[in-house]
Structures are given as C-alpha cells and as structure tokens.
Amino acid sequence: MKIKNIVVGKVEAPLITPFKTALRTVHSIHNIAVYVHADNGQIGIGEAAPTAAITGETLGSISHAIEEYIKPAIIGMDIEELTEIMERIDSSIYQNTSAKAAVDMAIYDLFAKHYQTPLYKLLGGYRKELVTDITISVNDSEEMVKDCIAAVQRGFQILKIKVGKDPASDVERVVAIRDAVGHAITLRVDANQGWTPKQAVQIIRALEDAGTNVELVEQPVHCHDLAGMQFVTANTLTKILADESVFSAKDAYSIIEMRAADLINIKLMKTGGIYQAQKICHIAEANDIPCMIGCMLETKISVSAAAHFAASQKNITMIDLDGPSLCLKDPVPGGPIFENDRIRMTDAVGIGFS
Ligand SMILES: C[C@H](N)C(=O)N[C@@H](CCC(=O)O)C(=O)O
Numbered sequence: 001m002k003i004k005n006i007v008v009g010k011v012e013a014p015l016i017t018p019f020k021t022a023l024r025t026v027h028s029i030h031n032i033a034v035y036v037h038a039d040n041g042q043i044g045i046g047e048a049a050p051t052a053a054i055t056g057e058t059l060g061s062i063s064h065a066i067e068e069y070i071k072p073a074i075i076g077m078d079i080e081e082l083t084e085i086m087e088r089i090d091s092s093i094y095q096n097t098s099a100k101a102a103v104d105m106a107i108y109d110l111f112a113k114h115y116q117t118p119l120y121k122l123l124g125g126y127r128k129e130l131v132t133d134i135t136i137s138v139n140d141s142e143e144m145v146k147d148c149i150a151a152v153q154r155g156f157q158i159l160k161i162k163v164g165k166d167p168a169s170d171v172e173r174v175v176a177i178r179d180a181v182g183h184a185i186t187l188r189v190d191a192n193q194g195w196t197p198k199q200a201v202q203i204i205r206a207l208e209d210a211g212t213n214v215e216l217v218e219q220p221v222h223c224h225d226l227a228g229m230q231f232v233t234a235n236t237l238t239k240i241l242a243d244e245s246v247f248s249a250k251d252a253y254s255i256i257e258m259r260a261a262d263l264i265n266i267k268l269m270k271t272g273g274i275y276q277a278q279k280i281c282h283i284a285e286a287n288d289i290p291c292m293i294g295c296m297l298e299t300k301i302s303v304s305a306a307a308h309f310a311a312s313q314k315n316i317t318m319i320d321l322d323g324p325s326l327c328l329k330d331p332v333p334g335g336p337i338f339e340n341d342r343i344r345m346t347d348a349v350g351i352g353f354s
C-alpha cells in the first residue's frame, strides 16, 4: 500500500461554552483535517489544532508545512516502511508539531487498516476503556462552581480546573469548588504557566493547608523555566505535572534529569504524533514517571487517535481527552465511543472512521 496523495481540509466544531485558560479564550474550533490517500483507495484521517499560544502554529502554517515540507518527504512511500516514514516526517521541517501529528495519525490509521486491526491493538492493546476528566474554564468562582456542578451532573468524576489568569483569587476558586463538589470528586488544577515560581509555591501550599486534596497541579510556571518547575516540585507536596515544558523526548529527559516535575502530560499536538509520543511515554516509564494523555482544542478525529495511543500504553494513567465533550457536536461519525467520562475502544479497524 503506497502513499498516493495527501489532501488538507478543514474541520470545524462550535464549543458548548467559551474555553478560557491563562493563555487564551476560544469560542469555536477551527482545525485542519488531513486525508492520506493510498494507492488501493483507502484513506487515513488526521487532524491538527492551531494552538499558536502553545505550539506557535496557525491554520496557515499547518497547511503550508504539510503541503510544502511533509507531503513531498513521504509521497510514494510504502505504508509498511512505517519507521522510515515517521523519521522523514520528523526531519522534513523543524518543530511544526501539530502539522506532523495530523499526518502521523493518518499514516497510523492507514497502517492499522492495512493489517485490518484496530489501531490500539496494533500498538499494544493494553486497555479497552478510558476515563477522562473534563476541563472547567477559568472564570469567577461562582461561575466555575456552577460549571463544576453541571460537569458532575453530566457524569464526570474528575475535573480539571483552569487557573493562573488571576492568581490572587486562585486559592478562593479551588476552595469554593471543593466545598461545592465534595471529596468524592477528583480535582486537577492547570495554571497554564500563569504563576511565578514563588507564587506557585505559596498558592499550592495554601491549597494543601485548606485541605482541598488536589490530585496534581499542571504547568505552574513558564514552560522554559525548568529551574522554576524544579523549585515548585521540591517545595510542595502536591504532584507537579509538566505540560507545555515537554514537547519532545529530549524535553522529557531534561525534566526527569532535573526532577522538575513528578508527572508528564503527553499531547500528540506537541510531540508531532504517536511515533514520538511513544518515546516520551517509555522514557518516563523507565524513570517511574506516570503520564497523562492530553489534547488541545481538538475534535473527535485527533482525540480518537490519542485515545488509541493511550489505550495501548500501561504508563498512561491519567486521561484528559475532553475535546469531544467540549464540542456541541462531532464533525464525523465513527471512532471510539465517547459517553460522559468514558471512552470505549471498538473493534473497528484503524482509528475507526470509515
Ligand atoms: C482541552 C484540554 N483539556 C486542555 O486543557 N488542554 C490544554 C490547553 C489547550 C488549549 O489551549 O487548546 C492544556 O493546557 O492542558
């Protein structure tokens, strides 16, 4: 099965409510869809999210990177040469990780279709069901409490609370949410780089003293401030999770070597796809660092690829694949079944879209 053509399109999905973090506010998803056509008529599908604030990519840059750099590097190759295809995608252009991720997952989709197997089974088939958290946008405490109660009523038992936009009120926000939802609900906190290292230690210690029992704090300080991440990790009891600080296997190695975090969040849009994500997951596993699988503002297309990857890996112990739950509707039928906080893998071949 040879790669005959790669076609770039669009995928759009309105959000149920505006998505707000310390880095950005988004009202609707406008992403890139990628279709890799094989010479036997089969098609692999992928998606890229233009998260300029995190990966530096835009709709224009993603489509240009695919058309002008990634496509010429792999056109005509046989799908069975998977490792060589992945190495060529990686070296076709520096960074541009979401563009690479869209093509990587479409190739994996074709690869699994070629072997008539669901992708997660081909990758190792570790589990059939995932339990995801859902993200609560940063707003004033009252609105966040309402959003948390609504999420629990929808069936979510793990809430990922966005903070970091207005640090002075962050402790109050999390305490109000804990009081409202009770202790049976797991709370994760994501500052999206919004705190200074000293602020982070002060806020996390205050959350600990208030008995909020937060499971983890994600990316407390600026992504390049690994010394700051190390300072926060060393001076708090709560687990610290590196997100924007880890794109590549080398980044993961630096975080591990410096003990700058306890946990790592892997996102296909940061790694450049499944091939590189496996490397990070395995480096972390070898160093007893459990990983989260996360997503950007992505629809069911790329989140399904991430679900297949997560279902194949023992070391992915936390799931933040809530993109489809934040959308009003899915742009395409098929793929794993997303129902409240459950993601169930099916026996459909590839990623599961026909
Ligand atoms: C959507 C997901 N739960 C999430 O919060 N992802 C990112 C932010 C993504 C974005 O800005 O698109 C994260 O920081 O974990």
Ligand SMILES: [Mg+2]
Binding pocket: 190, 192, 218, 219, 243, 244, 265
């Ligand atoms: Mg994050």
